[in-house]
Amino acid sequence: MLRDKAYDLVVVGAGPAGANCARYAAAAGRHVLVIDKKAELGVPTECSGAVSERGLAEAGIQPQDEFVITTVAGFITYANGGTPWRIDYREIAGRDRIGYVVDRRRLDTYVAGLAAAAGAEVALRTELEAAQRIDPADPAAGWRLGVRHHGVPLEITAKILIAADGVGSRLAKWLRVNSTLPLHEAASCIQYEMINVATDHLLEIVVGQDHAPGGYVWVFPTAPGRAKVGLGVIRTMTRQPAGRHLDRFIESSFMKDRFKQARTIEVSIGTVPLARPLPTPYADGVIFIGDAARHVNSLTGGGIHTALQSGRIAGESLAALWASGDYSRAGLAAWAATWERQMGKGLREVYALKTDVFRITDPDTQNAEIYNLLGGYFHPTSAHRKR
């Protein structure tokens, strides 16, 4: 049973964005409930789990053995034909790590734990079924919410609703926020966890239309001898679904010898929004964060630290604007401005880079440009590296 009936904030979705938002808002004294329809945190895993050290730090998360599978020391970007571009920070900067591959189940559990420790209530297997404004004429009056908690229908109230319900945000659709992802910006991803794949703490990325039209292939280290091998494709650029592309990459690409002994032990799939952030991710008494608001690096597809960070910004700024009592669209604009300053500008810049490179029509030029763009992006001198 839920502990209360009236909350300041109700966060829908207990992923990294929602949980981190709840953590910061609760730490600032707000009465927060996080709900998620799932019974377990972090599953199904729709994510490769790569996150930079700086990204975690900016979101206020210290790396823990609990969720770190392995450390990452650099990148190898392969061109369409297989030419590698190796950027190993152990060699060029003497740093043994610049990031991590994390276990999303454990990371999500850890962040939800931080939220609960800060005083937020986390309720899984709790689904939002209905939402009504208490007073349609007064945007600050808040929401009357119907939730199904462990199968039992309950009615609760919230001043502000936070939609952190992921790429297929139902809340956005209910509230008539146009969040439909255009097909040409929906990276359709599939990933195998494979054994017998040698790795060396480097994130390996293969670009090029031959392998992953519109996206890239990744080979990320996990446990010794194991790797996550996956790819994302844009379905307007290929006739085949992602799974066929990945099988073909493993069986017949320039890297095929490496996968001779490899065996798949797990399959996960997902959709990554490679879109620009929602232009106005808020309305009276409701804000959108994380994948639901397209808070994703649309060049790399990285979404863990962007979600965590957008959660932190939302939690901090909502708590700060609480004193004003203005939860209307106008009041929430203060949060949006803070978010824009800290994250929005950077995300829009990488979106512009990605859009430009996919406008190139000649395939060879495009492959080369993507190679330069992504390889250069991972270089220590990159202006965008910090995002």
Next chain:
Amino acid sequence: MEMPPPARKLSTDLPLVALPVLEADGLPAPTTTRRRVVLSLHVDEHRCLSCGGCISVCPRMAVPVSRFNSLDEGILCRGCGLCVQVCPVEALSQIPIALTDPPQVPAGDERRRAARLPAPASDEAH
């Protein structure tokens, strides 16, 4: 690792979008007849891994996958097929189905209401 082609069988117990009345022999009618043929969405639950990609690209919020608990408003589907394309594991397919009785499609306000969040069932709350 080659995946078999998507299932194409027709039967009335499949999760169907438009809840159509099948022809007596269960086969799609030729499109040359004047009977209405709709593209019905079939979800292969054995392949689906619940990633929700189909829902994220659906312009009408019509993907009828009960495990996502989306609104059971199959009537909203217009057969654009974006969901079929975005699915990484070929769990979705479109099957042409002939209707003997065209579905009652609500118009105007009725249809908009169907897409809206239902009101809370306050009398059930406890």
